[in-house]
Amino acid sequence: MHNLLSEAVNTYCENHSTPESEILHKINRQTHLQTELPIMLSGHLQGRILSMISHMIQPHFILEIGTFTGYSAICLAEGLPENGQLITIDINEEWKDRCEDFFQASGLANKIKMIVGNAVDIIPKLSHEFDLVFIDADKTNYELYYDLVIEKLKPNGFILADNVLFHGDVLEPKTAGKNAKAMISFNQKMMRDDRIECVLLPVRDGIMLCRKK
Numbered sequence: 203m204h205n206l207l208s209e210a211v212n213t214y215c216e217n218h219s220t221p222e223s224e225i226l227h228k229i230n231r232q233t234h235l236q237t238e239l240p241i242m243l244s245g246h247l248q249g250r251i252l253s254m255i256s257h258m259i260q261p262h263f264i265l266e267i268g269t270f271t272g273y274s275a276i277c278l279a280e281g282l283p284e285n286g287q288l289i290t291i292d293i294n295e296e297w298k299d300r301c302e303d304f305f306q307a308s309g310l311a312n313k314i315k316m317i318v319g320n321a322v323d324i325i326p327k328l329s330h331e332f333d334l335v336f337i338d339a340d341k342t343n344y345e346l347y348y349d350l351v352i353e354k355l356k357p358n359g360f361i362l363a364d365n366v367l368f369h370g371d372v373l374e375p376k377t378a379g380k381n382a383k384a385m386i387s388f389n390q391k392m393m394r395d396d397r398i399e400c401v402l403l404p405v406r407d408g409i410m411l412c413r414k415k
């Protein structure tokens with residue numbers, strides 16, 4: 203179970219947050235019905251938080267690492283201006299066509315570009331400077347993703363990294379598996395890097411929010 207909030211608290215929070223749009227509700231449902239790991243999807247509460255943060259930052263360029271079924275891409279793109287763009291990368295092409303359909307149905311397709319491939323190879327080829335980066339792919343590469351994106355992040359730009367509490371396993375370094383160990387190391391790296399300031403939000407599975415100074 204990735205959600206560190208009790209089911210009751212999570213439901214109360216969802217019931218007192220703006221509901222999912224029709225398309226996000228549909229993606230959420232289809233993801234639960236048709237994928238093996240629906241837990242990977244951000245979901246209602248985290249999705250509204252991503253959307254709210256994006257609206258607050260007012261980004262022009264967003265990078266997302268880890269598209270999955272496109273849910274968080276749509277939430278983040280909600281905060282883009284008319285000429286803004288979100289690039290989202292996923293190594294798995296299985297959901298690409300359906301993601302494109304979802305992006306069309308969301309009315310945000312003109313702002314979202316999905317690239318299929320290994321983010322480790324793709325990020326160095328991107329020439330953009332980003333206002334906001336969402337890291338939500340393979341945990342063991344989080345530190346590498348951070349190193350790849352920090353130079354492409356504008357001053358006062360933000361990085362969000364998901365799953366940094368890893369079910370709470372980060373509290374038990376001795377018994378932590380390789381993904382939780384990767385999150386422990388990533389969280390420590392964030393604390394050491396004086397180019398940024400950060401706050402770890404205890405939302406769902408833990409979101410690290412960093413601001414480049």
Ligand SMILES: C[S@@+](CC[C@H](N)C(=O)[O-])C[C@H]1O[C@@H](n2cnc3c(N)ncnc32)[C@H](O)[C@@H]1O
Nearest residue numbers: 242243244268270273274292293320321339340
């Ligand atoms: C947790 S899911 C993303 C969930 C999505 N951001 C959301 O909130 O709905 C992680 C995704 O990262 C992708 N992924 C894993 N390794 C990757 C890599 N090296 N490059 C790009 N994508 C990768 C997986 O295929 C998977 O779809």
